[in-house]
Amino acid sequence: MKLTMKKALTGSVIAIGALIAGMSVASAAGGGSDYEMKHKDWHFQGMSGTYDRAAMQRGYQVYREVCSACHQLKHLSFRHLGDKGGPYYDELYKNPNDNPDVKAFAADWDVEVVDLDTGDIETRPGIPADQFPAIYPNDAAAAASNNGKAPPDLSVIVKARVGGADYIYNVLTSYDKDDVMMNKAMGGQIAMANPLSDGLVEYADGTPATVDQMAMDVTEFLAWSADPKMEARKSLGFAVMLYLFILSILLWFSYRAVWRNVKH
Ligand code: HEC
CATH class of the missing domain: 1.10.760.10 (Cytochrome c-like domain)
Structure with missing residues (x-):
């Protein structure tokens, strides 16, 4: 009985190990x-x-x-540069809209916006909430300028x-x-x-x-x-693994405690 439990436990540790190994094999196709x-x-x-x-x-x-x-x-806005895990994340500015680096990078771009009062399109320096602007008006124009x-x-x-x-x-x-x-x-x-x-x-x-x-x-x-979101996902994955590992150990000890006085 004890032996089988030990085997089962070893099995689950191996399974967790295999899972960890599997996660690190990236999609490496040629x-x-x-x-x-x-x-x-x-x-x-x-x-x-x-x-x-x-x-x-x-x-x-x-x-x-x-x-x-x-x-x-x-698919990116300037503010994403200052998100947690992003290249310009700064703990002092949990809200990337306040991050001076992000503001400076946004302002370095010209962004076209529609004036809501007049309906005219005007160009102004970018702000963190803006998306990265399109480079060409459409695909045909983009192709025409690029061979x-x-x-x-x-x-x-x-x-x-x-x-x-x-x-x-x-x-x-x-x-x-x-x-x-x-x-x-x-x-x-x-x-x-x-x-x-x-x-x-x-x-x-x-x-x-x-x-x-x-x-x-x-x-x-x-x-x-x-x-x-890769870093956040990986650290969650690690927490789950740790949780499963600790759970296995607790189960092992509680199994031993429960069956301690039973003859078999
Ligand atoms: C002068 C314009 C121009 C610049 C500057 C430029 N690219 Fe490109 N890029 C193109 C064009 C046009 C294509 C399409 C090429 C094709 O399909 O033959 C392309 C295609 C690509 C592709 C895709 C290949 C594929 O599988 O479809 C990648 C990746 C790429 N560029 C990355 C970059 C990076 C990174 C930079 C900056 C270091 C850069 N490009 C600078 C015009 C440019």
């Missing part, structure tokens, strides 16, 4: 053709992985200074592409040396001319801005924008 995807050890992978805040902040800088010329972040292909929205692209973060990083680092429109990760011709070159941005934190560094940082930022 891209098409004979191209070998380069795999990176992302900070946010695994059961306890979190976003690297400094990398996200550098990534936002890359997005703002480079990618935002063509790509929108449709016939509209630049896709980037806010959820890490989730939308097979290979996720690795894929985005590979696209940004697999351009042909001599032809800015040829990309190995995209299987040849691409409508996005190589957007990165060494030293393109000057990082606020002094990190050398190599192509590889910028590609990793902007990918980190886009991984967050595609899944801003």
Whole structure:
């Protein structure tokens, strides 16, 4: 009897362990053709992985200074940058609308709004509650300015592409040396001319801005924008595991106490 219980307990510990291991196996699928995807050890992978805040902040800088010329972040508002878990979260400002960094980043954009009195469209500096503005009036205009292909929205692209973060990083680092429109990760011709070159941005934190560094940082930022609740979800998962583990131990001891004086 005791033995079976012990077995059952061991079994449940193994099951919990397997679950933990399973959670850390990310959706690692490869891209098409004979191209070998380069795999990176992302900070946010695994059961306890979190976003690297400094990398996200550098990534936002890359997005703002480079990618935002063509790509929108449709599903994001400026205030999200200051949400808990976001790149510019600050404990002093639980409400990101009050966060000075967030306000400054919002004000750095021009946002079109309709004047409710006159019905006219006017342009004013952004405020934290605004969505990231569209770059082009519509897809046709976007395609017309970009070799016939509209630049896709980037806010959820890490989730939308097979290979996720690795894929985005590979696209940004697999351009042909001599032809800015040829990309190995995209299987040849691409409508996005190589957007990165060494030293393109000057990082606020002094990190050398190599192509590889910028590609990793902007990918980190886009991984967050595609899944801003990941950290909260993981810490809840951990609490549940801990709870189950403690429950198993309590059950074991109460089993022993209950059956202590029973002969079998
Ligand atoms: C000059 C405009 C322009 C800039 C700047 C630009 N892109 Fe693009 N991007 C495009 C266009 C156009 C496409 C569509 C390419 C295609 O489908 O051939 C694209 C496609 C992409 C794709 C998607 C590939 C796919 O699977 O569909 C990613 C990811 C991407 N860009 C990321 C970025 C990032 C990150 C930056 C900033 C470092 C950036 N882009 C800067 C125009 C641009």
